[in-house]
Amino acid sequence: MRKQIAAANWKMNCTLQQAIDLIDGLIKENISIIPDREVVIAVPFPYLILAKEKLKNRNGFKVAAQNCYTQSSGAFTGEVSTVMLNSIGIDYVIIGHSERREIFGEDNKMLSQKVDICLTNNLKPIFCCGEPLQIRENETQNEYVEKQIRESLFHLESAQLENFVVAYEPIWAIGTGKTASSQQAQEMQAHIRNIFKEKYGGAIAASISILYGGSVKANNAKEIFEKPDVDGGLVGGASLVVAEFATIIKSLK
Numbered sequence: 001m002r003k004q005i006a007a008a009n010w011k012m013n014c015t016l017q018q019a020i021d022l023i024d025g026l027i028k029e030n031i032s033i034i035p036d037r038e039v040v041i042a043v044p045f046p047y048l049i050l051a052k053e054k055l056k057n058r059n060g061f062k063v064a065a066q067n068c069y070t071q072s073s074g075a076f077t078g079e080v081s082t083v084m085l086n087s088i089g090i091d092y093v094i095i096g097h098s099e100r101r102e103i104f105g106e107d108n109k110m111l112s113q114k115v116d117i118c119l120t121n122n123l124k125p126i127f128c129c130g131e132p133l134q135i136r137e138n139e140t141q142n143e144y145v146e147k148q149i150r151e152s153l154f155h156l157e158s159a160q161l162e163n164f165v166v167a168y169e170p171i172w173a174i175g176t177g178k179t180a181s182s183q184q185a186q187e188m189q190a191h192i193r194n195i196f197k198e199k200y201g202g203a204i205a206a207s208i209s210i211l212y213g214g215s216v217k218a219n220n221a222k223e224i225f226e227k228p229d230v231d232g233g234l235v236g237g238a239s240l241v242v243a244e245f246a247t248i249i250k251s252l253k
């Protein structure tokens with residue numbers, strides 16, 4: 001079912017004490033989450049159990065990992081599997097964040113395997129896509145994002161796309177303070193929905209939550225989230241400040 005989602009991506013930030021303060025701070029805000037909305041907190045691996053424990057009785061709050069490996073278990077020193085994540089009750093995994101693609105060389109094929117292993121182990125992928133600045137300047141962003149989606153997701157069956165979340169994150173807007181305009185976000189997100197519509201039909205396309213990410217802040221979230229094909233946001237920097245993220249949650253449609 002399509003939901004409006006405010007997702008926090010803490011990235012590689014926070015000591016244990018900062019993580020505790022951030023989650024406790026959010027809990028203290030006492031925000032009630034109505035049924036068709038969700039708040040997802042993607043924390044570094046060491047804090048997953050803590051986040052899960054603290055948020056377990058909070059309706060609408062879900063915990064996400066920021067990455068996973070392509071295999072269920074075995075000799076892959078340093079990696080974390082979806083079997084492990086599922087066993088501690090994690091709900092979502094961010095797959096294909098541009099930082100994973102750029103810094104760690106994850107390509108569309110590997111990301112398709114990560115999506116598969118998430119679905120096999122009952123974890124919902126938050127699949128990230130988005131173009132670099134050069135592609136935006138060449139005005140080929142629609143083709144670029146379509147290729148990311150086609151090569152990583154088009155092998156899936158329709159039923160596997162129920163509860164699927166996509167995050168459009170233009171790389172030039174991540175951590176730069178430069179957001180896409182709400183119009184640019186809407187145009188791309190309508191395009192993404194249309195890609196799913198052409199392959200899987202209107203009902204599936206309409207059921208996918210498509211988030212926008214890239215310099216979402218308390219003061220611009222409402223305008224971006226208001227757009228019809230924007231179902232909330234994937235928030236980096238602003239999710240590390242309780243008051244900012246609380247306002248972003250309250251900006252969901």
Ligand SMILES: O=C(CO)COP(=O)(O)O
Pocket residue numbers: 009097169173174175176177213214215216234235236237238
């Ligand atoms: O990458 C992002 C979320 O995944 C966006 O980061 P910022 O909100 O810091 O731009």
